[in-house]
Amino acid sequence: MRARSRTARAKLPIVGTALLATAAMIATVAAGCGGGAGAAPKITTTARPGVAPTPPEQGAYFGAWVPPDDGGRKKGRDGENGGSASPSGATSASPSPGRPDMAPVTGFERELGRRLDIVQSYRGWTDDFPGALEKSVADGNRYLLLTWGGADTRKIVQGEYDELIQRRARAVKQLGQPIFLRWSRDMEAASAKKRVHSPQDFVAAWKHLRQVFEREQVHNVAWVWCPTARGFGGADAGAFYPGDDHVDWICADAQPGSDFDYRDLSESLKLFMQWARDRPKPIMIAEFGVPVSYGERRAEWLREASKTLQDPQVKAVVYFNSDERAKNARDRRRAFAVNGDKHALSALRELATTPYFNPRNLPVTSGD
Numbered sequence: 001m002r003a004r005s006r007t008a009r010a011k012l013p014i015v016g017t018a019l020l021a022t023a024a025m026i027a028t029v030a031a032g033c034g035g036g037a038g039a040a041p042k043i044t045t046t047a048r049p050g051v052a053p054t055p056p057e058q059g060a061y062f063g064a065w066v067p068p069d070d071g072g073r074k075k076g077r078d079g080e081n082g083g084s085a086s087p088s089g090a091t092s093a094s095p096s097p098g099r100p101d102m103a104p105v106t107g108f109e110r111e112l113g114r115r116l117d118i119v120q121s122y123r124g125w126t127d128d129f130p131g132a133l134e135k136s137v138a139d140g141n142r143y144l145l146l147t148w149g150g151a152d153t154r155k156i157v158q159g160e161y162d163e164l165i166q167r168r169a170r171a172v173k174q175l176g177q178p179i180f181l182r183w184s185r186d187m188e189a190a191s192a193k194k195r196v197h198s199p200q201d202f203v204a205a206w207k208h209l210r211q212v213f214e215r216e217q218v219h220n221v222a223w224v225w226c227p228t229a230r231g232f233g234g235a236d237a238g239a240f241y242p243g244d245d246h247v248d249w250i251c252a253d254a255q256p257g258s259d260f261d262y263r264d265l266s267e268s269l270k271l272f273m274q275w276a277r278d279r280p281k282p283i284m285i286a287e288f289g290v291p292v293s294y295g296e297r298r299a300e301w302l303r304e305a306s307k308t309l310q311d312p313q314v315k316a317v318v319y320f321n322s323d324e325r326a327k328n329a330r331d332r333r334r335a336f337a338v339n340g341d342k343h344a345l346s347a348l349r350e351l352a353t354t355p356y357f358n359p360r361n362l363p364v365t366s367g368d
Contacts, residue, residue, distance in 0.1 A: 040313030041280040047222040047248045053143050053178045054222070055249075055282035055315035056359035062352050063118025063145060063318040065287065066108045068101065068133075087122060087147075087287065087325065102136055108321060111345060112352045113365045118180070120145040120286070120318055129168065130175050138177035141362075145224070145286065145318060146172075150184030152195045153205035162212060169216040180316075182224040182286060183209060186253060187240050188231040199239035206242045226251035226286050232271035241279075250276055253287040255320065258333040262294060265305040273311070282315035289320035289336030290344065298338075302347035310356045317357065319348065 047054050065087070109115050119137045123129045123146060130138065130146070137144045148168075151161060172179065183206070187196050196202050206225070213221065229252040231237030241247070252272045256263040265288060276283055290301045309317050323335035338344040351357060353364045 040311065041277065043282050043313065043315070044244070044280045045222070045248045045282065046245065048219050051178060051219050052222040052248070053180050059356040059359035060309065060314050061117035061143065061316040061359065062114075062357040063116050063120060063143070063316065064105075064108060064321050065120040065122075065318065066104045067322045067324060069104055087320070087322070101133060102140075105137075108339075110365075111339070112349050114353055114358065115362050116142055117360060117362075118143045118145050118316060118318055120147060122147045122149075124149040125151045126164070128171075130171060135175065138175055138179060144177070144179040145182060146179055147182045147185055147286070150187065150192065150195055153197055153201040156205040157201070157208050159208075165209060165212045166216060169213045169218045172213075172221060173216060173218045176220065178220050178222070180224050180249070180284070181221045182226050182251065185226040185251075185286070186228050186231075188227045188235040188237040190235075196240075199236070202240045203242045207246055210246060222248040224249045224251050224284055224286065226253060226284070228252060229254040229269050229272040230257065232275055237272075238275050244279060244281065247281060249284045249316070250279055250281045251284040251286045254285055255287065255289055255325075255334075255336070256291060258291075262297065262301075264301065264308070266308040269308065273313075276313065283311075283313050284316040284318070285309065285314065286316075286318045287320045288317065289322075290338075291333045292323070292335040292337075292341070293332035296343070298341060298344040299347035302344060302351055306351040306354060306357075309351075310354075319352075 043055060045054055105116065105119055119142050121129075121134050121137070121144065125148070127149075129148075130144070134144055134146065155161060156165075172181070184192075184196070184202070186192060187202050188199075210223065223246070225241065225247045227235075227237035227240060232252075241250075252269065254265060254268045254272070256265070256268055268288075269285070273283075288305065290298045290305070292298070294301055320336050321338060323337045325334040325336075326332070327334065338348050358364070
């Protein structure tokens, strides 16, 4: 029998006083994902306001990973030699020079009824970046979330990759736009053990990477540290944390997991949020999505997720609008795209156009 996980919800009587309704709303936001873990700490960041991305004073940025038209299914791997630039270990298609292909992103935005605050891209360790698409994102009214693959941490610390890191640092500096840089995500996962080695090795490599960027005087980067939310339930993800002075945003990837028939986002995030309460950092949820296998309950899941994410410490959320992690067409538990599912798309549009997730007050349309 497959595991099941579901938060029980008590049905409350309708009370006709505005005061009680307001109090309940405040309590929901204050409790947030941590299940009543307490108020969010005062948020600090090492990023320079106006130069690198900093959290909004109120609410959270909304963004997405929208795969290129080819689905990003070219083979690769997210390792020290690989050109993996997509979350599935595939190489994201780069547009031809001079012809940035923003069509998948802008098409998704039309369906949502608003422009994205954040557009995510994936690049392998040895990939050249920023490419044409990333430059187009940065040049528009959107933040770029650049997810950069990892490499052997000990080789990084020994300086074997310093020339490569310097080239990437200079290219990011030349971009001249504020970007989020999410390096070596999911570092606590078993699949990363061979190149990460240990929490101590990872922390040393993270600090070395930042030092190289600092020597190159790269100031337009906000550093995003991002394990999986699941890693706080057994893999001791917190041991990989480099420290408050070396991180701008703390983050988690939070798909429900294929071993659950149904699981609310609040349950997936609970242990991560409890850990995050002790860190004075803005939170980003960089990969969250509702599986196609949830069927008619996908819209319900997204509406509950919207409540969960309206937490005073959560300052950026990025939807994973892709099916590329699915092993095959029948693997509905790892497929998250809402395109073609009018009820799920409508619910995601509700989330994206909620004032909390539109802190820049971008224009909202009815969507396609």
